[in-house]
Amino acid sequence: MGRVLMKNYSAGNIRNVAILGHSGCGKTTIAEAVLHVSGVSKRFGRVEEGNTISDYDPEEIKRKSSINASVIPVEWLDEKINFIDTPGFFDFYGEVAQALSVADLALIVVNAKSGVEVGTEKAWEYTEKNNIPKMIFVNGMDDENANLDNVVLALKQVFGKSVAPLQVPFYENGKFVGFVNVIRKQARKFINGMVEPCDMPDGLNEEVDEMRSLIEEAVAETNEDLMDKFFNEEPLSVEEIHRGLNDGILDGTVTPVICGAANYTIGIRVLMNSINKFLPPTKKVKPTAVAINPKTDDLVEINCDENDPLAAFVFKTIADPYIGRLSFFKVLSGVIKKDTMVKNVNKNFAEKIGRIYIIRGKEQIEVDELKAGDIGAVAKLQNTSTCDTLCSNDRPVMIDPIVYPNAFYSRALRPKAKGDEDKLAQAIAKLLEEDKVLKFVVNKETKESVIYGIGETHIDVFVNKLKNKFKIDVELSEPKIPYREKIKAKVQVRGRHKKQSGGHGQFGDVVMDFEPSGDDTIPYIFEEKIFGGAVPKQYFPAVEKGIQECVKSGPLAGYPVVGIKATLVDGSYHPVDSSEMAFKMATHIAFKDAFAKAKPVILEPIYKASVKVPDSYTGDIMGSMNKRRGRILGMHESEGKQCIEAEVPLAEMLNYSTELRSATQGRGEFTMEFIRYEEAPKDVMDKVIAKRAKKE
Numbered sequence: 194m195g196r197v198l199m200k201n202y203s204a205g206n207i208r209n210v211a212i213l214g215h216s217g218c219g220k221t222t223i224a225e226a227v228l229h230v231s232g233v234s235k236r237f238g239r240v241e242e243g244n245t246i247s248d249y250d251p252e253e254i255k256r257k258s259s260i261n262a263s264v265i266p267v268e269w270l271d272e273k274i275n276f277i278d279t280p281g282f283f284d285f286y287g288e289v290a291q292a293l294s295v296a297d298l299a300l301i302v303v304n305a306k307s308g309v310e311v312g313t314e315k316a317w318e319y320t321e322k323n324n325i326p327k328m329i330f331v332n333g334m335d336d337e338n339a340n341l342d343n344v345v346l347a348l349k350q351v352f353g354k355s356v357a358p359l360q361v362p363f364y365e366n367g368k369f370v371g372f373v374n375v376i377r378k379q380a381r382k383f384i385n386g387m388v389e390p391c392d393m394p395d396g397l398n399e400e401v402d403e404m405r406s407l408i409e410e411a412v413a414e415t416n417e418d419l420m421d422k423f424f425n426e427e428p429l430s431v432e433e434i435h436r437g438l439n440d441g442i443l444d445g446t447v448t449p450v451i452c453g454a455a456n457y458t459i460g461i462r463v464l465m466n467s468i469n470k471f472l473p474p475t476k477k478v479k480p481t482a483v484a485i486n487p488k489t490d491d492l493v494e495i496n497c498d499e500n501d502p503l504a505a506f507v508f509k510t511i512a513d514p515y516i517g518r519l520s521f522f523k524v525l526s527g528v529i530k531k532d533t534m535v536k537n538v539n540k541n542f543a544e545k546i547g548r549i550y551i552i553r554g555k556e557q558i559e560v561d562e563l564k565a566g567d568i569g570a571v572a573k574l575q576n577t578s579t580c581d582t583l584c585s586n587d588r589p590v591m592i593d594p595i596v597y598p599n600a601f602y603s604r605a606l607r608p609k610a611k612g613d614e615d616k617l618a619q620a621i622a623k624l625l626e627e628d629k630v631l632k633f634v635v636n637k638e639t640k641e642s643v644i645y646g647i648g649e650t651h652i653d654v655f656v657n658k659l660k661n662k663f664k665i666d667v668e669l670s671e672p673k674i675p676y677r678e679k680i681k682a683k684v685q686v687r688g689r690h691k692k693q694s695g696g697h698g699q700f701g702d703v704v705m706d707f708e709p710s711g712d713d714t715i716p717y718i719f720e721e722k723i724f725g726g727a728v729p730k731q732y733f734p735a736v737e738k739g740i741q742e743c744v745k746s747g748p749l750a751g752y753p754v755v756g757i758k759a760t761l762v763d764g765s766y767h768p769v770d771s772s773e774m775a776f777k778m779a780t781h782i783a784f785k786d787a788f789a790k791a792k793p794v795i796l797e798p799i800y801k802a803s804v805k806v807p808d809s810y811t812g813d814i815m816g817s818m819n820k821r822r823g824r825i826l827g828m829h830e831s832e833g834k835q836c837i838e839a840e841v842p843l844a845e846m847l848n849y850s851t852e853l854r855s856a857t858q859g860r861g862e863f864t865m866e867f868i869r870y871e872e873a874p875k876d877v878m879d880k881v882i883a884k885r886a887k888k889e
Contacts, residue, residue, distance in 0.1 A: 199266065199551050199558055202273040204476035204497045204566030208468060209275045209523070211296035213289065213319065215312025216258060216281030218304045219332040221248050222455040223464075224265045224278040230386070230461045231267040233553070237458070246554035247278040251661055252654050260654055262288040262509065264521065264552050264568055269465045272474070275568045276300075281312045283859050284651035286598050287630035291508045291579070293319055294595045295523035295568060297478035299327040300468075305339035305452065309347040311859045317352055326442045326478060328449050328471065330464055334362060334369040335454035345450060355441075357411045358450040359467070361401050363394045369454060372463075373397055375404040376434050386458045411447045412437025438471050443478065475566035482525050484582065484590035487538055493590050495526045499564040502588040503527030503535060507581045508595065512626040513662070520577050521552065521570045525592070527585065529569070530562040537574075538591045539581040544574050546583075579629050597630050599864050600645040602850040604652055605673070607642065609666040617642075620663035624655060631655060638753065639673040648850050674844045675798060676881055677870050678747030679756045680791035683708035688783025690775050701775030703728065703736060704763035707787035713756040713796065713870055716744040721761040728764040728776070735773035736761050739780025748788045749795060750885035755870070759784075795878040796870040798843040801826075804853065805836045806861040813856055821845035822874070840868065844877070 212220045221240050224247045228234045238245035243254035247263035259280040266275045277292040293299075299320045303313055320327045331344050341362050348356045360372035363380070371382035373393055378401055380393040393401075413423035415437045422429060429437070441447025451467055453460015475497060482495045484504065495504050509521040522529070529535070531549045536542075550557040550570045563569045577583065580594035608617045621633050621644075632645040646652040652669070659665045685706050692699040710718045719737045721728075728736075744754040764779075802823070804814050814837050815825055823841035830836070846865060853861045873881065 199273075199560060200268070201560065201562065201564060202567060203499060203564050205474050206272040207275065207475045207566040208272065208298055208472055209277065209296050209475055209566070209568060210298045210300050210468060210472070211277045211279055211289075211292040211325070212300050212302060213279055213312075213316035214281055214302035215304070215307070215310035215316075218281065218302045218307070218310070218312065219455050220281060220302050221245055221259055221278055223300075223302060223330065223332065223461070224263070224276055226455040226458045226461040227267050227269075227274070227276060227465060228265060228553075230458050230465070231269050233267055246556070249555040252657055255657075258282060260285050260288070262292040263554055266551055266553055266568070267465075270469045272469055273567070274465065274468060277568075282650065283312075283315070283854065284646070284648045284654075286647065287628060288509075289319065290595050290597055293323050293325065295506065295508045296325060297475045298468075298472045299325045300464075301327055301329045303329055303331050303344055303348070305331050305333040305341060305344060306336045308344045309351050314351065314860070321445070324445065326445060326472065328442070328451070328467065329356070330460075331450060331452040332455050334452050335457060335459065337367060339369065341452055348450065352448070355411065355446055355448045356450060357408045357438075357441075357447050358404055359408065360451055361397055361404055362452055363397060369459070372452065372460075373401050375401055375408060376431055378405065381463075383459050386462075388463060408434060408438075412441055414446055415440040415444070435470070439473060442471055443473050482592065484525075484592050487589055487591050493588075495590060497565050498526055499528050501526040501565070502585040503529055503583070504585075504588070504590050504592070505529050505535075505583045506592045507577055507579055507583065510579045510626050512623040517573055518626070519550075519552075519570050519572050520574050520579075521568070522583065523568050524563050524565050526565050528562050528564050529571075529583075531560075535583045536586050536589060537577050537581050537583055538589050540576045542576045544577055544583065546571055546574075548572060578626060595629070598647060598862075600630050600632050600647055600651075601846075601863070601865060602648050602652065603643050603645045603672050603847065604669040605639075605641040605643050605671065606656075606667045606669050609668055613665055616663070617659070617665050617667065620659055620665055623663075624658055628655070636672070636675070638675050641672055643672045648854065671847055676750065676752040676873070677713070677755045677796040678749045678752050678788075678793060679713065679754060679796055680707060680709060680788060680793050682790075682792040684787050684791045685762070686783045686786040686790065688779040688781070688786065690778035690782060692775075698767075698770040699772060699775040699778070700767035700770035701732070701735075701772070701777070701779035702765040703761055703776065703779045703783055705736075705780070705783045705787070706758075706760040706762055707784070707791055708758050708760075710756050710758035716753065716755050716757070717741075718758045719760075720758070723761060723763065728761065728766055729771075732766065732771070732773060732776040733761065735776040736780045738773075739777040740784065742777070743781060743784040747793075748785050749793050750882045752795070754788075755796065795873045795881050797873040797877065798867060799840050799869050799871045800843050800846060800865040801838065801868050802841050802846065802849075802863055802865040803836055803838050804861060804863040805831060805834045806857050808835055810857050810861060811835045811837060814853075814861070817852070817856065821849075841865075842871075842873075842877075843867075 225238045225245050229237045263278045279289045279292045301316045345358050362372045373380045380391050381388045382391040413419045484493045504525045505522040507520050507522045511519040552570045582592045634643045688703045690701045740759050747754040818839045823839040826838040
């Protein structure tokens, strides 16, 4: 691998570009092509061969797709572009969220054959939500089924008139060989990966004129003078169009489209030239960031200026068992220097910055400092994690944390090897440092360890990392549902415990009323209404202790009992043989008898689910909610989609994330939260009881 030593760049010469798009559209190949074309790598890595610079994780090589965001810095035309290659698969949106937290610009990649896909829509959605200027690269123009006209038409239909193609492609013998620069009306041909001027092929004039007028219309909207010229049908100069493009890209009213074939580095030089020419540098896109002064809670404006005090945001952590912890950061202001002390505002802790690196895939290039606008990494910070802000002591500031997607796909896990529990806990803690979307819970009630992710693939990658990085094999299963048991009727029962065995015997006798308490949020209420000392006072606590023990595991299926009122009304005792233990045992007998007679039922947890989908899927979603025994509460519009709200049993939602994705081609999303317990239908109750009986 050849390597160009990195110069130190200022914010006016840095562009941080997230590469976004549907899975398989060629994002990693583009990253590989820019490395090759800019002279960083002599060898062009291929995803299918598992030797690319940005997909270096064993899981990525195995799956032939990105699962981590990877920083790919290159130097081009005396400027620095930090490309961030992101995963296209929805299970790894957490990585995309991290990339977008530090990207100033986005390159949305579209497949020339497939056109607009779900991942394209999502990428557009993310950039709009984050106000990130964008550019579109239509990749795969070498495919015989590639059709730029159709792709541009689809882009305009889905995303509106801001879409502005800057090129008209042309072909020889069915092969994509060049394009006409629509702004300059000049033809260019690809020769040995380079772009050479050539004569415009016959028959393209009309299409080029049409495209140019579309661009003129798009840029005219950025400026009143240009608008006047456009309406007066005066042609705009190349310089005016360029200026309009710069302004339009910055405010989101123009999204330029260029094309190429990254597999053969065709169009990659043009892509990087266009990024330099049209996409504004960090200092212009995000001249300021807003933070909070943690001492006063006042808002602080941070200027993207290397002369200001330091503020750096940690957007990603790699916790590797071999190389240790690596914290990725973006310098928002000031300069970060090696061998200096900084303050971690979130932890209120001083950290020593040791060695500073520019990261390129897994390669670490050591530098002495990085200036405002740049991205780098530092090793072995003791108390710093993702979303922390590092700053100088004289200006404490805290950046808002990254908003991660909710993880609702859950699996119980346990180590296959006995004695691996502690080792597993430590490994999980390390993986949770890396992946902030994963959640891990030890359920005290079901005694299960439960991992939550976005979907099956997300959990699968987590399990493989446990195995490959930490040598721990685990078994997965569906988590147990925390059911409850209660009674619906009032009964009076007697519990009598009598045992004779030479010497002291055991004797306890209670008569108790059991009934619903009306409050299912607490296990039991205990009262005594004893008259005339039928049961001495000293045994009341033993009776309550008996209730306390019984409600932990109900007689129906072993689940906790709730909402029960137990009243001690009568009984008898023996002056010698009675004891606390005997009265506790008598209570156990009474409790079991009462439960059998008082119309016992199973309660199941009910959750409120909010499912957000495009309009066309609402009927399907409502139908699937009904099949899941859900009750539709209503529907409202949110961010251009329909949000369906329903109450649905948790037991019916365990695999919902997978099914929703499949039903909506990945366009749907949902959240859910616990609201209450409710009586389960008889068929569900019978299944729960039968399952428990079988287990025992």
